[in-house]
Amino acid sequence: MAVELINPNPVIHERKSKAHRLDLPSVHGDEDAAEEFDATEIFDHIRDITDPEHPYSLEQLNVVSEEAIMVDDKGSKVGIKFTPTVQHCSMATLIGLCIRVKLLRSLPPRFKVDINVAPGSHASEAAVNKQLNDKERVAAALENPHLVDMVEKCLASSEQ
Amino acid sequence: MPKKLTKPRPRARFYPYLIPAFYKISSYLTVLEVIHSEKEPAYVSPRCKKLNLYSEGATTLKKLHSGVTLTLRTRASDGGSSPGLKPARGAVLGGAQRPGMERGMGTFGGCPGLLQRRQDRESVGQRSRARHQMGLQGHPGGVAPPDSIWEQTGGEFECVASLEGHENEVKSVAWNAGGNLLATCSRDKSVWIWEAQPGNEYECVSVLQGHSQDVKMVRWHPTRDLLVSASYDDTIKVWAEDGDEDDWRCVQTLSSAAQGHTSTVWGVAFDSTGDRMVSCSDDLTLKVWDTHTDPTTSMGAGAGAWKHVSTISGYHERTIFSVDWSRMNGLIASASGDDAIRIFADDEEPPSTTGQPTFSQVAKKEKAHSTDVNCVRWHPTDPRLLASASDDMCVKIWELRGRSESFPNGGSANGSKDVHL
Amino acid sequence: MAEKWSGAVRVADLNDFIAPSQACVVNLKGQKQSEEEQQGQAKDGLVQIQARKIDFPQVRKAATDEAIKVSLHDCLACSGCITSAETVMLQQQSTDEFVQRLSSATQAVVVSLSPQSRASLATHYGITPLQAFRKLTGFLKSLGVRAVFDTSCSRDLSLLESCQEFVDRYRKAAGNSATKQGELPMLASACPGWVCYAEKTHGQHILPHISSTKSPQQVMGTLVKRHACYRLGLRPEDIYHVTIMPCYDKKLEAARDDFIFAVDPGGGTGDSGQAGPRVTEVDSVLTSGEILDLLESRGVDFAALEEAPLDLMLSSVDEAGHVYGVRGGAGGYLETNFRHAARVLFGQTVEGPLQMKTLRNADFKEVSLEVDGKRVLHFAAAYGFRNIQNLVRKIKQGKCEYQFVEIMACPAGCLNGGGQIKPRKGQTAKDLIQHLEAAYLHEVTVRDPADNPLVQELYRTWLGGPYSENARSLLHTQYHERERTVTASISNW
Numbered sequence A: 001m002a003v004e005l006i007n008p009n010p011v012i013h014e015r016k017s018k019a020h021r022l023d024l025p026s027v028h029g030d031e032d033a034a035e036e037f038d039a040t041e042i043f044d045h046i047r048d049i050t051d052p053e054h055p056y057s058l059e060q061l062n063v064v065s066e067e068a069i070m071v072d073d074k075g076s077k078v079g080i081k082f083t084p085t086v087q088h089c090s091m092a093t094l095i096g097l098c099i100r101v102k103l104l105r106s107l108p109p110r111f112k113v114d115i116n117v118a119p120g121s122h123a124s125e126a127a128v129n130k131q132l133n134d135k136e137r138v139a140a141a142l143e144n145p146h147l148v149d150m151v152e153k154c155l156a157s158s159e160q
Numbered sequence B: 001m002p003k004k005l006t007k008p009r010p011r012a013r014f015y016p017y018l019i020p021a022f023y024k025i026s027s028y029l030t031v032l033e034v035i036h037s038e039k040e041p042a043y044v045s046p047r048c049k050k051l052n053l054y055s056e057g058a059t060t061l062k063k064l065h066s067g068v069t070l071t072l073r074t075r076a077s078d079g080g081s082s083p084g085l086k087p088a089r090g091a092v093l094g095g096a097q098r099p100g101m102e103r104g105m106g107t108f109g110g111c112p113g114l115l116q117r118r119q120d121r122e123s124v125g126q127r128s129r130a131r132h133q134m135g136l137q138g139h140p141g142g143v144a145p146p147d148s149i150w151e152q153t154g155g156e157f158e159c160v161a162s163l164e165g166h167e168n169e170v171k172s173v174a175w176n177a178g179g180n181l182l183a184t185c186s187r188d189k190s191v192w193i194w195e196a197q198p199g200n201e202y203e204c205v206s207v208l209q210g211h212s213q214d215v216k217m218v219r220w221h222p223t224r225d226l227l228v229s230a231s232y233d234d235t236i237k238v239w240a241e242d243g244d245e246d247d248w249r250c251v252q253t254l255s256s257a258a259q260g261h262t263s264t265v266w267g268v269a270f271d272s273t274g275d276r277m278v279s280c281s282d283d284l285t286l287k288v289w290d291t292h293t294d295p296t297t298s299m300g301a302g303a304g305a306w307k308h309v310s311t312i313s314g315y316h317e318r319t320i321f322s323v324d325w326s327r328m329n330g331l332i333a334s335a336s337g338d339d340a341i342r343i344f345a346d347d348e349e350p351p352s353t354t355g356q357p358t359f360s361q362v363a364k365k366e367k368a369h370s371t372d373v374n375c376v377r378w379h380p381t382d383p384r385l386l387a388s389a390s391d392d393m394c395v396k397i398w399e400l401r402g403r404s405e406s407f408p409n410g411g412s413a414n415g416s417k418d419v420h421l
Numbered sequence C: 001m002a003e004k005w006s007g008a009v010r011v012a013d014l015n016d017f018i019a020p021s022q023a024c025v026v027n028l029k030g031q032k033q034s035e036e037e038q039q040g041q042a043k044d045g046l047v048q049i050q051a052r053k054i055d056f057p058q059v060r061k062a063a064t065d066e067a068i069k070v071s072l073h074d075c076l077a078c079s080g081c082i083t084s085a086e087t088v089m090l091q092q093q094s095t096d097e098f099v100q101r102l103s104s105a106t107q108a109v110v111v112s113l114s115p116q117s118r119a120s121l122a123t124h125y126g127i128t129p130l131q132a133f134r135k136l137t138g139f140l141k142s143l144g145v146r147a148v149f150d151t152s153c154s155r156d157l158s159l160l161e162s163c164q165e166f167v168d169r170y171r172k173a174a175g176n177s178a179t180k181q182g183e184l185p186m187l188a189s190a191c192p193g194w195v196c197y198a199e200k201t202h203g204q205h206i207l208p209h210i211s212s213t214k215s216p217q218q219v220m221g222t223l224v225k226r227h228a229c230y231r232l233g234l235r236p237e238d239i240y241h242v243t244i245m246p247c248y249d250k251k252l253e254a255a256r257d258d259f260i261f262a263v264d265p266g267g268g269t270g271d272s273g274q275a276g277p278r279v280t281e282v283d284s285v286l287t288s289g290e291i292l293d294l295l296e297s298r299g300v301d302f303a304a305l306e307e308a309p310l311d312l313m314l315s316s317v318d319e320a321g322h323v324y325g326v327r328g329g330a331g332g333y334l335e336t337n338f339r340h341a342a343r344v345l346f347g348q349t350v351e352g353p354l355q356m357k358t359l360r361n362a363d364f365k366e367v368s369l370e371v372d373g374k375r376v377l378h379f380a381a382a383y384g385f386r387n388i389q390n391l392v393r394k395i396k397q398g399k400c401e402y403q404f405v406e407i408m409a410c411p412a413g414c415l416n417g418g419g420q421i422k423p424r425k426g427q428t429a430k431d432l433i434q435h436l437e438a439a440y441l442h443e444v445t446v447r448d449p450a451d452n453p454l455v456q457e458l459y460r461t462w463l464g465g466p467y468s469e470n471a472r473s474l475l476h477t478q479y480h481e482r483e484r485t486v487t488a489s490i491s492n493w
Helices: A019-023 A041-044 A091-106 A126-130 A135-141 A145-156 B028-037 B045-064 B112-122 B128-137 C005-012 C035-040 C072-077 C090-104 C116-125 C130-142 C152-174 C193-207 C218-233 C249-254 C289-299 C333-346 C387-395 C431-438 C454-461 C468-475 C486-491
Strands: A069-072 A077-082 A112-117 B016-020 B094-097 B106-109 B145-154 B156-163 B170-175 B181-186 B191-197 B201-208 B215-220 B227-231 B237-243 B248-254 B265-268 B276-281 B287-288 B307-312 B319-326 B334-335 B342-347 B359-365 B375-380 B383-392 B393-399 C110-113 C147-150 C239-245 C260-262 C278-279 C284-287 C324-325 C366-372 C374-383 C404-408 C444-446
Touching: A041 A069, A041 A077, A041 A091, A077 A091, A077 B215, A091 A126, A091 A135, A091 A145, A091 C486, A112 A126, B016 B287, B145 B215, B156 B201, B181 B215, B181 C072, B191 B227, B191 B383, B191 C072, B191 C404, B201 B215, B201 B248, B201 C387, B227 B265, B265 C072, B276 B319, B307 B359, B307 C152, B383 C260, C005 C193, C005 C387, C035 C486, C090 C110, C090 C284, C090 C289, C110 C116, C110 C218, C116 C431, C130 C147, C130 C324, C147 C152, C152 C324, C152 C333, C152 C454, C152 C468, C193 C249, C193 C387, C218 C239, C218 C249, C218 C468, C239 C289, C249 C284, C284 C289, C289 C374, C333 C366, C374 C387, C387 C404, C454 C468
Parallel strands: A077 A112, B170 B215, B215 B265, B265 B319, B319 B375, C110 C147, C110 C239, C239 C284, C324 C444, C374 C404
Antiparallel strands: A069 A077, B016 B393, B094 B106, B106 B145, B145 B156, B170 B181, B181 B191, B191 B201, B215 B227, B227 B237, B237 B248, B265 B276, B276 B287, B287 B307, B319 B334, B334 B342, B342 B359, B375 B383, B383 B393, C260 C278, C366 C374
């Protein structure tokens, strides 16, 4: 039975190039200096996560963007606001979960990560936000083999 | 931003600051190493690890804090089952010492399978139930871990009963004051009450389905058979037995409409008399509730209705996961995702204009752990001691120092290492 | 809303019976999309809910700010639903749909009333059950309903099948040990709350123990659509069968796939090679409360309605107006099985009411039969989730001493179902239940199901005898373990 997509015709954006990163002086500078985390770096971690429904990355679907990432390195805080493609997107929580898992693997444990949907971008905004930021719920979700499978698939493209 | 204290610091009975007191128990370290290197799958590893340690070291811990109720919250673990995910960070197992009884301890999320394996190595006789449960744990469908009842025989705990019924992981377990009833709650939104029968049999007395979301914690009143549950649905529910209906029912719901919390309630704690209760929440506040302001309304089990009397806010910056109210010194300790432990006291000054009591912070330990602090518990008889558990895989024992007292360096008795779990 | 479903279904998470997924496109029962419906789907951003053929309700297209209303049929069959099951507005849709069907007049509407709902209406209006039955018949017929029947009749059939099945199981269990597994204890199957919970949670440990006999609702469905319709001069697909039940779980039961059958285009009920249209035994379930809403919304003074003559074809009422029934607000499975087994297996006739012994609480009772000082039969009735829990645990451990258990999800039985009419102001629930129990048997002649002439005739002319091959294919069903669907866990972890 054909399953209908929520959003059969998403808008695709261009992928921003990574070229500008190579110009940073710290790459050639002191190797021991701790590099501060910034939005660009966080964005690099999550931009290539594949959307669960379409074969495009979150960046290309404009679900995540660098502007919507807030990083406070000193305070060890990261805040991400992502925009699901559709108001009723039932994949919103899954996308949020993928982002969280990716950051869990990529960031040092000192960081507190808050993941929310962009205000006004989802019909059940409050419920989704609450679910994504409850660590027990997230941990329980990650014990569900089906969900873990789906998350791994989405993250496969991002691991390269 | 933490709110500055607007009142002068109260002349408290002691002028506390916290010093960590470290205890060394070398056997813990050994076991820990072995477990990490075995790369167990998630459902075996973190929870088992805790249970294992708890049971192995139980007597040792008991010597240090006789009869301590190390009621630590469990956190469903992540990691391990899928390569690439980090091993679970500090999921701490819960267990509640059965009051008045040396033997019975209720725990949850335990993996007796590992216990059995450890026993293998030591050639200790295995309990067939442990083996049976290991099978259940290994079920690919992810069977919810059953409740386990453990009995201590001569320094070791062994599992004597397994209570199945919850659909999802069990979040919290609590014995009532009399030790005959056990309450459990789960992510499946229900609270179950079990009754101990002779011969280590447990029968389900009631299944309470009132919450609309996960139930995070249950706790019994210190003297009456009154049960309180805290939930993801932002409410606290009070349950009591209804003689008429021959069943338990919800006698009161403390929701945001009644000045309750506006986000997930993670924990509750009673004070020593049971007339007051404090709850902590994801909305960054602690709320104090009182029941004897209106003795005319009876809510069952002889208690009055709960009313909100105070909100403590502006201190913690992230979700407050746990709260405990000391029976000995009347202080409230709270643990939060901002890595801090804070202590609050009742100001006990003449009531302010609202006539309600007020609480202020009397001590804090920022960076108590290197990451989220999941649980705090006061020592039941020693007013100075406090235990905390965290995602950084440590359990730390703290000592509250007063201005008038002084202690030898390094705290009391035993030496110098963190208790690592 | 959540409180209306039985405790057992709520614990097992309603969402698992109504699985949400990405798109709500009604794709029910293998019917293909028609052209214009396919075109409608390409709209971006909006979820389309398509109506299919004539069987299903016309549901509005989803606009972003409009609540999506779907019927239970659509939900259970389809793989997608935006709203979570508990917020799906089932109630209003059911009564609206019912009225719509009546006015559209494309199908003949047949209503089957359960005795518990009848008692509920009678108690609410302070009249006798017989009066309630007559008045309701009058009212429904004035709306255009073709016939109003009473499920006590199909219940008799269900009871007889169940008795025969028990005896069969007992004999198997006592005999060759190879087939012993799963025969006893036999657990009653009439309660869909219990069945759904067992399928979801306990799987193969418990399912073999559940009686394969259909519940009275479904037996009625079979009767109406596979036998009685022909007598009314109608084809199965021309009938819209509605039942009035005391609970919401019955809605879940009516929508099970097992109760859909292919009509034999040649007439009759055998399955020939050709598959005709697929039809479900019960199209819709209304609760007692919903019927009350219907009456009140139309300002009907029920107690003052005229009493209409009853349709005797499938009712346990005779021409003189005597109502027949069985003791036991939950269908009388324990009673009937006990007496039947005592007689057939041990030659004992049990007279008068059974001596039930109350155990842990009022909802857990047992009864036993002793022959020559030895206990030979040990039956129990377990109502309510906590008792089900304890019983199931015992069964899993192999420590269950009963041979038959009447399991019901609602404490105090079906009379206390989630869909029954609520107590009046000032009346306690306990008080109401006592009234209901009194009303249930008020002026009802208790009769052994085997003595029901209708039932005798059905066995003689159509079924061929209790638990016969024909009876087993028509009046028995099967159970399936239910796994949590992937789609169910995607958004609701």
